[in-house]
Structures are given as C-alpha cells and as structure tokens.
Amino acid sequence: MTLNEFVKSKRNNAKLTQPQLAEKAGVGLRFLRDLEQGKPTLRLDKVNQVLQLFGHQLGPIKINPND
Numbered sequence: 185m186t187l188n189e190f191v192k193s194k195r196n197n198a199k200l201t202q203p204q205l206a207e208k209a210g211v212g213l214r215f216l217r218d219l220e221q222g223k224p225t226l227r228l229d230k231v232n233q234v235l236q237l238f239g240h241q242l243g244p245i246k247i248n249p250n251d
Contacts, residue, residue, distance in 0.1 A: 187231070187242075188222040194238045195220075209234045 185193070195205050206216040211230050219226055219234060232241045 186222065188220050190240075191216075191234060192220045198238075205234065205237070209237055 195202070198205075200208070202216050202220070203213055206213045209216070211233055215226070215230055216234065219231065228242060235241050
C-alpha cells in the first residue's frame with residue numbers, strides 16, 4: 185500500500201472529509217489533497233502531522249536489509 189492510499193484509507197475509515205482531516209492535522213487542504221494524490225515531493229513534517237492522527241509516522245527504512 186502506498187502512502188497516499190494509506191492516508192486516504194485511514195481518512196475514509198475515520199469517516200472524515202478531506203477538509204475535516206486537514207483541520208484536525210493542522211495542515212492546509214491543498215497539502216492534504218496533494219498527499220492523497222501521491223505528489224512525489226511533500227514536506228515530511230507535514231506528512232507526519234497527518235499520520236500522527238492515526239498513530240503512525242514516517243521514518244528511514246533500510247532499502248537493502250543485507251547492508
């Protein structure tokens with residue numbers, strides 16, 4: 185599942201509209217729309233503001249676990 189699919193799924197499960205989630209997360213509606221549409225460049229701090237409402241956050245993930 186991609187990040188944008190994850191956020192949209194969590195928002196829908198919480199029965200929130202985009203404007204409602206943006207307000208609760210303290211981000212702009214435009215940012216949330218960009219996030220849900222999979223825009224490749226977004227501010228990490230704002231992404232984490234949204235994810236924090238669902239008990240998650242982004243962080244570094246090892247690409248090659250054998251390194």
